[in-house]
Amino acid sequence: MGRVVVDVMPKPEILDPQGKAVAAALPRLGFTGFTGVRQGKRFELEVDGDVTEEVLEAARRAAETLLSNPVIEDVIRVADAQDRA
Amino acid sequence: MTAVTADRAQPATGAAGARIGVVTFPGTLDDRDAARAVRLAGATPVPLWHADADLQGVDAVVLPGGFSYGDYLRAGAISRFAPVMDVLVDAARGGLPVLGICNGFQVLCEAHLLPGAMIKNDHRTFICREQVLTVENIDTVWTRDYQAGEQITIPLKNQDGQYVADPHVLDELEAEGRVVFRYAGWNPNGSRRDIAGITNAAGNVVGLMPHPEHAVESGFGPDGARGPRTGTDGLRFFTSVISTLVG
Numbered sequence A: 001m002g003r004v005v006v007d008v009m010p011k012p013e014i015l016d017p018q019g020k021a022v023a024a025a026l027p028r029l030g031f032t033g034f035t036g037v038r039q040g041k042r043f044e045l046e047v048d049g050d051v052t053e054e055v056l057e058a059a060r061r062a063a064e065t066l067l068s069n070p071v072i073e074d075v076i077r078v079a080d081a082q083d084r085a
Numbered sequence B: 001m002t003a004v005t006a007d008r009a010q011p012a013t014g015a016a017g018a019r020i021g022v023v024t025f026p027g028t029l030d031d032r033d034a035a036r037a038v039r040l041a042g043a044t045p046v047p048l049w050h051a052d053a054d055l056q057g058v059d060a061v062v063l064p065g066g067f068s069y070g071d072y073l074r075a076g077a078i079s080r081f082a083p084v085m086d087v088l089v090d091a092a093r094g095g096l097p098v099l100g101i102c103n104g105f106q107v108l109c110e111a112h113l114l115p116g117a118m119i120k121n122d123h124r125t126f127i128c129r130e131q132v133l134t135v136e137n138i139d140t141v142w143t144r145d146y147q148a149g150e151q152i153t154i155p156l157k158n159q160d161g162q163y164v165a166d167p168h169v170l171d172e173l174e175a176e177g178r179v180v181f182r183y184a185g186w187n188p189n190g191s192r193r194d195i196a197g198i199t200n201a202a203g204n205v206v207g208l209m210p211h212p213e214h215a216v217e218s219g220f221g222p223d224g225a226r227g228p229r230t231g232t233d234g235l236r237f238f239t240s241v242i243s244t245l246v247g
Helices: A017-029 A053-067 B002-007 B031-041 B083-093 B103-110 B167-175 B235-246
Strands: A002-010 A041-047 A073-080 B019-024 B044-049 B060-063 B098-101 B117-119 B127-135 B151-158 B162-164 B179-183 B195-199 B205-208
Touching (some): A002 A053, B019 B235, B031 B235, B098 B103, B103 B117, B127 B195
Parallel strands (some): B098 B205
Antiparallel strands (some): A002 A073, B117 B162, B127 B151, B127 B179, B195 B205
16 A cells, blocks of 8 residues: 655745644743744545556645645645655 | 514515525535525525535525535635535636625635635634624625625624735735725734625625625624614625626
8 A cells, every 4th residue: 555645834924823823832831942833734645556656646636736725835745655754 | 572573674575586596515504594694685595405516597606604524624625626516616607696605705715716715813713703894896796785885794703714815816806896895993813905705807706704694684683773683784795686686
């Protein structure tokens, strides 16, 4: 079984309310060194068999059409999960 | 209270032939309120189901509010690919009047019938309040019964209500007069340029975050000039489209 990882992040110029909430909570736990937090999404798309170039291309199209909204988000990575541990 | 009863919105005459569809997705909450608003305005509401690629020959469509598919992925992102949306997108491009309220507005943006997108409110909390809006465009099929510059009060209730778009898209909307409603007095969610609702270029597709269908009958709406819960400022959305259809 193969697995494709898709990472989606809010665009840098878009306010990220969830990231701001996490950033505000960190100091309360003593994590005072982090100056900012942005929260994104990680998708894992599973396929039977290997992750071929065709599978990656389909995952890229899925990432652009459904998994992200280009108005507010950027697709950061579409990759075979085995390429990075 | 007889005053409230006597003041109740009566269906307009002559409009009963207009059939207005109300779409229900899994997680839609305000479909019954939207159908009731259609009825009070004098038309016949027609329930439409998300899984049926069939508009049943309706004359207009309302996409109501709620949390379709639990807002999973992004608000409106999964509903946008429902079978009913395939036929709705084509019909809207052909001129069918479509109104998206709250989650329905989010669906229209995800379906690219309207530009931009909604993200979480800038204050990060759900908000529910009676909201004053300025009506800036009365040339759409959903706003022709209002007066330009008129201020109306209807409920606002959402979590992902912050309207965002690229600056050049916002400039285009402003230049073409496609900002239909702007928040008055206070921006409740951080929306760019206080935008509460917009239209497509043709004026048949309108989306807004606040809820006109909750302000259509005296006794059940926001506070109005005549006393508590007397506000019916939302009713003219529905009479506007009916007068377009039967006019």
